[in-house]
Amino acid sequence: MTHSKTIFTALVFAALALYPVFTGSYGVDLVTKIMIYAIFALSLELLVGATGLICFGQAAFFGIGAYAAVLLSPEGSAPSLLWLLPACVLASAAYALAVGALSLRTKGAYFIMVTLAFAQMAYYMVHDTPLGGGTDGIYLTMKPVLGSLLDLDKSTTLYGFTLLMLAGVFGFLALLGRSTFGRALAGIRVNEQRMRATGFSTYPYKLAAFTISGGIAGLAGFLFAVKDGFVNPEMMSWHLSGAVLIMIILGGLGHLRGALLGAFAFALLQEFFKSEAVFGDFAKHWHLGLGLSIIASVVFLPRGLVGLPGQLKVRLMGRNSLPEVRREAV
Amino acid sequence: MTQTKSRLHLIAAAAIFCASAASAQTQPKLKVGLMLPYTGTYASLGTAIENGFKQFVTEQGGKLGGREIEFVKVDDASDPSKATDNVNKLIKRDNVDVLIGSVHSGVAMAMAKVAKDTGTLMIVPNAGAGAITGAMCAPNVFRSSFSMWQSGYAMGDVMAKKGIKKVVTITWKYAAGDESVGGFKEAFEKGGGQVVKELNLPFPNVEFQALLTEIAATKPDAVYTFFAGGGAVKFVKDYAGTGLKKSIPLYGAGFLTDGTLEAQGADADGLLTTLHYADALNTPRDNAFRLAYAKAYKLQPDVYAVQGYDAAQMLGVGLAAVKGDTTKKAEFAAALHKAKIDSPRGAFTISKFNNPVQDIYLRQVSGKENKLVSIASKALTDPGRGCKL
């Protein structure tokens, strides 16, 4: 990543680290939620942005991670993070492996719809059977702990832990992107035909990316269940799969920073349009404001929020560089 | 020495007295958090509840238990996955003293958990999920509406007494539907009836033709159903459309015909339903309420407005007992358990599980109104299974 990108990312994480000092408990909870959505958006970025696989069922892996956290933790005592977190990530990664193995046989819009189909199957599995506590969901009685070191029941501890996870996932995906595996994924996105001609069996690469992405989404689901202490089938509905897709497109595809920016922008836009302080009675119609700002972003930000500085530079300096090509060139 | 000590006590006592007196007059405003659906399928219910609540507050001159009321509204959009964040917004950002909400059971469950953890006072103005005053009950969580079990149980009782033997039940496969049919089955089978078949379909699917044909095939004596909103409109129209209405009488929980009669038109005529409220009760209390509501909001009040109104009443009774100090939870609860709420639907008391003990009315649809026929069950108490209060 070029110099300016690393500085920007470092600044974002520094700001997140200092934020709890300046805000009350509501601000901490809000940003914890947004960071969890950022991890969730990063998991989809690996698929859509890096590999070009548009998955419309990511909420299934998010929900499985959350439900695993509740179903696996014992009734009476607080479960230990050491085994519960990996178990949830593995559970969603396992489902991702199964779904990926089948759905990667299709391409394009058909792939989008097959992933949706498998996500709806998981949704109805939880919605209609007693397994998931039915439509009213189930409570997580005791929040996980790490020995005496870490008790996730306290919101600031959960904030710190979530920030740590976000930084870890961001770093992992950044390294992965530059590694031989990441370059192969980029090649598959740009021209899978050429990749096969030079000797890459592309199916295993795509399946590996799909499974890793499912595991990271499971991690986000786990954190969401721990934050709320309550899981509900709506966490696996296609509305959430759509919302996370909107986040990474809004932020700008092909960039990890895009997923980060998209998650924050999507959540803060909602907060802004819902706030009575600003809109008074019209806050009831917050969908209108959110919808119009999304449409505006499609019109004015063809490459998402991430592309904004590039666009401004071109407009100000008048250089008619081929932004599309120059941006990606490694 | 003792004199000075006693003088000190005197001064201290005076100080405390003034402080409490002062706080009585200039007590800070009571912040009431309204978490209701203002968008999505239940939007009209959310508005009705808010109108009912505000009407009682204005009738009390804008004060409950001697404290000015300040409202903070949040739209929950009937989405359980965002419920916890919305409640945290009210409790942690706006630090409300009382929570009022919500309509969707999933959202209400999430709210109840946060209220239980933070100890904030909460009154549920609609969601009928049994768990809120059952397995998940809490001393500071009350309900001003009903439990699904109650309306189902009452209809079971009515149909058993009518000598109906074989019944088919049909509803959406979700918690509200299961609890309503569960209550019905309990009373109906106790009265000697038999539920021959329980049909259900995935929520929110509204394609009923297949199951209506199934009902025609089993030819039961009657059908019991629970649907609400758009689903209720479509079910009643389809039921009439397939000619079943003439041959197999349809009974249901009150929501089948509440707030939907205008859309259902003639297809709903004559339908018998049970609910804790009815049109044309013509008790003085109810007529006064309906008149004031119609004048204030240019709308006819429905059961949701009544439930909002009673939530305010319950809050008023509790606050009066603790003189506006919401930290005294035990006295607040005790006052409510002793109180007799003078509601437009008819006076009701609060059970030890914090659910209304109320009369359930049998109503029949005629001329776009659910006219009162009789009292299906007198002062029916929800068993509150699983609650350790």
Added chain:
Amino acid sequence: MDFSIFLIQCLNALQYGLLLFLVASGLTLIFGIMGVINLAHGSFYMIGAYMAYALAPIVGATLGGGFFATLAVGVVLAVLLGYVLEWAFFSFLYEREHLQQVLMTYGLILVFEELRSLLAGDEVHGVAPPDFLAGTLALGDVMTYPVYRLFISGVCLALALGMYFVFTRTRLGMMIRAGSTNREMVQSLGIDIKFLYRVVFAAGLGVAVLAGMVAAPVSSVYPNMGDSVLIICFVIVVIGGIGSIRGALLAALLIGFVDTFGKVFLPQAAGVLVYVLMALILLWKPDGLFKAG
């Protein structure tokens, strides 16, 4: 289940399938033929239903009422709306990535939902079918069958044949199909593809609104109603094979039967059956049942 009940269930399945095709027909045009991923299709359907409710009294007052008059006025308004919508929101999206269309149409869903709440309120409404279609036919001793549902099936079949004929047998249809496969090529052949796309989009919206208006008496009119039909419409278009009208019709009928008999024989799995069906079909034939056309 004796034989007569089985026949009635088949009739129910057939009718539900045809209704599904009617609802998905607008998407077959815009997503199937033009390749635009249109998440706002549910909103168009909802607009149709609310038009049927709101226009009836207005048309009654001005043109002397009548179900078909309202229908005609509604479709004309829809085509105009479609023309303007395509010019304002879609004309510059064809060169961009598909996902930009997803973002745009997601925004449109939110905007339409809120405009509906502002203009038509949040109550549930009913729409009465025209009197001469309001009757029922006797069906066996206990049941009767609403004539209006047969009318809907008729409208659907007419629409299916019409669309199939236009798109596979006429020059206009050929140009449109060519346009969706290779936009630049068709442009270089001197065909004004921009105008052609605008016409097809407007027709797509017109058909979706027609579906909403025709189905309103059966489906009733309530907030967020578009949301519930959106996913099933995409399932139909994709199972049938993107761009294929025959495919969409067959897929709709298939889902009609699976959903109807699923509710009767496998009630606890009814919700998931449609998606299992889609997964199986797409894994067996990764490009859907039919090729384009």
Added chain:
Amino acid sequence: MKPSDISLGVLPATSPALSAVPATPAVPSASAIPAASALPAAPDILLRGHDITRRWGGLVALDGVSLALERGTVHAVIGTNGAGKSTLINILSGEIPPSSGRVELLGQDVTGCTQPKRARLGLGRSYQRNTIYPTFTVFENCRLAAQAATQQPWQWWRSAQHCEASMSAARQAASRAGLNELLDRPAGLLSHGQKRQLEIAMCLATAPQVLLLDEPLAGMGAEETERMLALLAELKTGHAILLVEHDMDAVFRIAECITVMVNGTVIASDTPDGIRNSPQVRAAYLGDH
């Protein structure tokens, strides 16, 4: 080059233009190399196609085509459009399976192998339409192609730039294809000719033993064609090259063996001189049979 280039004028007469080509040191003139069959040592066959047939429903695209590629030779395949040349390359490279017949690579039956597996065994190919990574730099295009040989995807922490093997192979391939000055330029900005060179460079980066080239000279100017022919001549040593091409002039200068295909069948396969005088080829092109 449009099919009409296969004008009669070029074929029959040993037109002086051909032999008068200034024999640049790198380009030994075609006739100087002894005909394939006359090689003393046993011929080193790297890729062989046995009786390959391919049907699309009723249409027979290839009917019983057999072909052998020998190390150190350029085997050209010429024929009108629709003769099945591209289908043949797609079958040999493993992109589409044959309806019947066998493909042997380095003595091993690879008929059932997928395209990536054959590529890793040493079979590289280029495409008629440019299939390159337009948004990557020229160097990254070659490096990613080279990476196919040494994949090790599990080393996710190591940056791809530290993978010495792929970096050096990429540098070598790029320089052989004459792209040294363009290494950091995004491939999307190259001229058409340069893109064809990049196509060859990516082929070389996988260090193949067999090269299947689908019209590498298409759309190239005279000067670029010369440079490409020089490259091909240089590549002959140590590689077996299958060349599908319409530029007759280039084919007859560079190829040791030429196969002529019409409507999916081979009507003649011989040395350039043999083809020039063969009655079947003349009949096929004159069309008076």
